[in-house]
Amino acid sequence: MAYFKNLEKPLAHLLSLFSKEQRWLITIIADPDAVASALALRRIMQNRVKSVTIASPTEMTRPDNLSMLKLLRISIEKFTPEMCSEYDRFAIVDSQPDHNPLFLPIDYSIVIDHHPEKEDVQYDTDGRFINVRPNYGATSTMMTEFLYNLDINITPRMATALQLGIRTDTGIFERSGSEVDMRAYQYLSKFANPDLRSHILKSEYKMSWLPYFSMAFANFIAISGKESQIFTYLPEVDNGDILVAIADFCMRVQEIAWVAVAGKIDDHITVIFRGGALNQDLGELATIAFNEIGSAGGHRNIARAEIPIANIPQKINIVEFLLREIADALDETKDTLEESEEHDE
Ligand SMILES: [Mn+2]
Incomplete structure (x- = not known):
């Protein structure tokens, strides 16, 4: 039985956006869900584009989040509007262009998010990949479905990051999240490193x-x-x-x-x-x-x-x-x- 729904068509569209000479910038507002989702998107782009950078205007400060970055060896650059000139294509995950004034002027080719769209926002979908699913508890769940459908090998670090994203955004399924989030979490358990995960979750103090x-x-x-x-x-x-x-x-x-x-x-x-x-x-x-x-x-x-x-x-x-x-x-x-x-x- 398939774990997740078939996303062949939308994912073919996503892959059609990539070509070897492009330098991509993924912008996020850093939190565990955003970071994990950006990692997953970068993994999908790997070998399909020239380079991928992840940048956020804000920094994570909670000790457990710092521990996530350190132990999973994730590096996020500080976003500045000036840096955009160094890139050809732009993606935003776990957020939408109107969530931060710094993101508004950017012409995004990819928007992947689980926050509801504002009613007056109409995306220009022409050739773009716009995937907004407010019924999902985390963008990490959406990205897990993508990786599954693309048959991409999920490393222990990636699986652990995506699990942390789902945990954080759903409050470990106590605050929000639906069956698909639980299924994604369970699927990721096959690949995740439980020791790393528990070490990160226990890093509560400085x-x-x-x-x-x-x-x-x-x-x-x-x-x-x-x-x-x-x-x-x-x-x-x-x-x-x-x-x-x-x-x-x-x-x-x-x-x-x-x-x-x-x-x-x-x-x-x-x-x-x-x-x-x-x-x-x-x-x-x-x-x-x-x-x-x-x-x-x-x-x-x-x-x-x-x-x-x-x-x-x-x-x-x-x-x-x-x-x-x-x-x-x-x-x-x-x-x-x-x-x-x-x-x-
Ligand atoms: Mn999120």
């Missing part, structure tokens, strides 16, 4: 973050005296990624039900809330605690608040202030929680 972890642990405070509700504060931190990493880490500690990790970033305080399976709505808690003096919101188990330092009363200890706001909000949500529980009975 060495430079570790001192912040020790500081965060040393500053643990039980909110309203309860050990299952932890608050911690970092007096100076470079970016919010570190706070998120610490908060996510705390949720792996059995005794912790939810956590609020606060840190001073430039001229504001960021508070990251994380919870698990419990009755406390952290989005509501963050909103009640901080929306009046900053911006706050989120979902039941994931929330965030940003408070300009200027809005925090002077001569007050920041830790005490944040703790009091959270504890007060907690009392308020408890009242509504109890009311609704009474109502349930």
